[in-house]
Amino acid sequence: VQSASDTNVGEDRAALQAEVTALIAEIDRIANNTEFNTQKLLNGDFSGANKVIHIGANSGQSVNINIANMQAANLGSGGVAGVSISTQSGANTAITTIDNAIKAVSDERASLGALQNRLEHTINNLGTSSENLTAAESRIRDVDMAKEMMEFTKMSILTQAATAMLAQANQQPQSVLQLLG
Template identity: 45%
Template structure:
């Protein structure tokens, strides 16, 4: 190599190597400080695209777990109210049994019937008042077989969404709750007709016993359905948590930095950078050798 002044190729070469090493050192510092192997699209374009899709699914699955837990809370609210209605129906059957015997006068049966009707009114009040986050659960609003979510207020059976897409076989199912008002159960004078209408007469009381039996069975069917749905939701939550965990592990393998491997690269790049700085300093001093010849 010729000894020249205008073009210091050794310095240019050292500067280029310094730039490369320093850039790699900066990348290692960024990865180690952030914990991410893929911090920008330039690090791994395909990996970044896959990671972001996984992250969106993980976020959706975690929200799906919360959705399912909210649905369980709603079911427990409805079941608790039905438990109180159960007590009222049992008391009504007890009153019907009392009025069915012949040892009571008509006036006494009217008194018994007044409590019977009060219990029926309380059943209807509980059914109409039980709500979860503004959604009434036992008044028949959720008893329809069809669902429509096109309006601001959804109608029909309730759609519980927990999956990452909108596939009915994977991402959601419906909760249907039949009405639990006294008229729906066929007891009390709020019902238009039926054997459970009144216990003011001995015959009416005897008929009411059968009607109350049917009402208790109807109520138990609602509770059994809610219990089955709660168990199903709990299993759904378990499955969602496993999916989220496995996706998180896959996302970590793509995105997270291997600290031991990156630390090795960091030390290597650090040494190369320090060496390049030292050699650039030496290369910059080489043209001075030409001055000694000129001076000589």
């Protein structure tokens, strides 16, 4: 916008062009170096590739990801890589080109934001399913402690009674021997 003003002289426009060229180089650097798990995300590798993220326990539960090429040459109509603001008319053309590039980036961000929301919703659903499965397993496997303690106490009393009866049974032959002896 600044370069579109007729108050700029050639030196001003040259300095502004140098700044624009540096910004375009930075756009390309970001697009070429942004990666996840060694896979480039913004350089076009994910464009039309339909990368698949598996999101469930079954074979058909997946989400396709498609990320547009975000390099300067591909942004907007015609790309911003060749933008020249060294003249007033070039600067006017650059404004439209950059507006289109901003729209393309905004559209891609909206698309990725929607995908992120979808994945977060899936994560929450999987967490709930996992919790429900753990609770169901717990109900099946866990014992009723009160019932088991009652059964243990009953068996303990029966064991003690049997031991006492054996002790008395062992004492009776000795009592007979003492009487005879």
